Amino acid sequence: MISEAKRYEGKFVGGRFVGWLVVSAILVFLTVPTILVVFSSFNPTSVLDFPPKGISLRWYLNLAERPDFRLGFVNTALIGVLSTFLALLTGIGLGLSIHRGSFPGRQVIYAGIMSPLVLPGVIIGVGLLMVASKTGGVGRFPIVIVAHALMVLPFVLRSILISLENIDPNLEKAAAILGANATKRFFHVTLPLLRPGIGAGILFALIMSINEFTVSLFVTARATQTMPVVLFNYTMAYIDPTIAAVSTVYIITTIVTIWLLDRAVGIATILKLEGQG
């Protein structure tokens, strides 16, 4: 490993410099818009000047005063928590069944649950809107919660499956030999061992739910609007840094969540980035 590193260090000093320049430029391109949002939220005027002319909290105050933002915040929290809970129950059950793996049609169910990752949000949104109109639930909480649970389920299921792969199957066998029945094994052995996967699943689900937009736009009404929908409607009407203030709150929440996720299971593991050296 050391010799490999040294070889890497030693060659193409010029090439490495160009490489660094390219990689840094790409990283700047990726991050600068986010940083601008944070700057803009503290800017005293609605147009962001460079360099900034001072610091002000007026957009945060505006945020706290507007009832639509307050309602959006409450709805987002409520829908986030409930859909995460539903997705978690569903994901744990399916994850365990897939892991033990012998029920018929499990490939189809797995593919179906993962499909919101690749299906266009507009399509899912329109479809669920039509379901809501058939059942008389247009713009009500149940359809919004179902929609959010569907959207976050792929992430929950992946976290659970990763965690299951890391559990030593002998532990369950040992419990069975020692006389624990299926229910006891589940609550005293499997579930505690699943904790990292459950933790990651909760964080993933919350972060995806509070950010979900496209499907929400179709299934929510004024009373059930989540924050991203409120933000979208606001930008259609006004352009001022109130959005930047909300976005900054989002950015901080996201950074904290990512940090927690990394501690719970490791981001690289979730993304399957760990391979052969």
Add this chain to the structure above:
Amino acid sequence: MIRYSGKKGAERTQEILFILPSIIFLGFLSWGLLLLFQYSLRSYIPGSLAVGGFTFANYERIIDPLYLGAVWETLLVCFWVTGTTLVLGYPLAYVLIRHPSPFIRSTILILTILPFFLGIIVRSYAWMLVLGNRGFLNQVLTYLGMIETPLQFLFRRSGVILALIQISLPVMVIMIATGLAHIDRNYERTAKTLGAGPFKAFFHVTLPLSLPGVISGCIVVFGWTLSAFATPVMIGGGRVYVMTVMVYDQILGSGNFPFGASLGVFVLMVDIVLLLIGQLAVKRIQRRMGR
């Protein structure tokens, strides 16, 4: 392997209980897709949400130049975004996986991943700040003396493409990086031992072996761009008329559920065909590599 039918009654009940919620959720999703399909084959009664009898007219309407224009616009945006994210994403993914320093690897990972988890509204709004007439880009260009009057980026295809590139780049990087991470580095070492220079080793060994990741990345980014809705609306301001915006206009704007549904089915078909092509391509490459 325990056979399903050989299980005890209690275990089978437990199993059914475990997958039941998933089946209920899938029921909602399939119901929605079925309704979409069903509505797309019904005629539209202007001014009413009720639909008429069976017809193919909605699909025939897609041939209209106005709507074909949206198909073309969408594909154009998709190709630009996919191509550019591939070119920008590969070097980043390579350094992310291969750099000897764990600190640099994790810094790159965090910086790449963070925008991925920020919602689409926050990221599109960020690009409104960058691209506006008095936005960041114009101010920087003016400051540097490169332009005198601000350039128009908002409400243009170029602005939408630029924003979508940044928005899709993390996905491309992750997909390519996943492919790169699973390459057995002994192949490269062997190539180098046998006298291949670093360039030759890269182009003849590493690059071909990373192709499955590259193809999956392109498919996912193409699919994402095809599905993109908030960015074209916010940056394009309704003037970059892609297919998803058209579906939205028909459904929530004009209340024409049947035509909106047929456009939706069309988008869905393009998406599915794309995924199938991608899967076939990855399988063929893997077979040729003898796995």
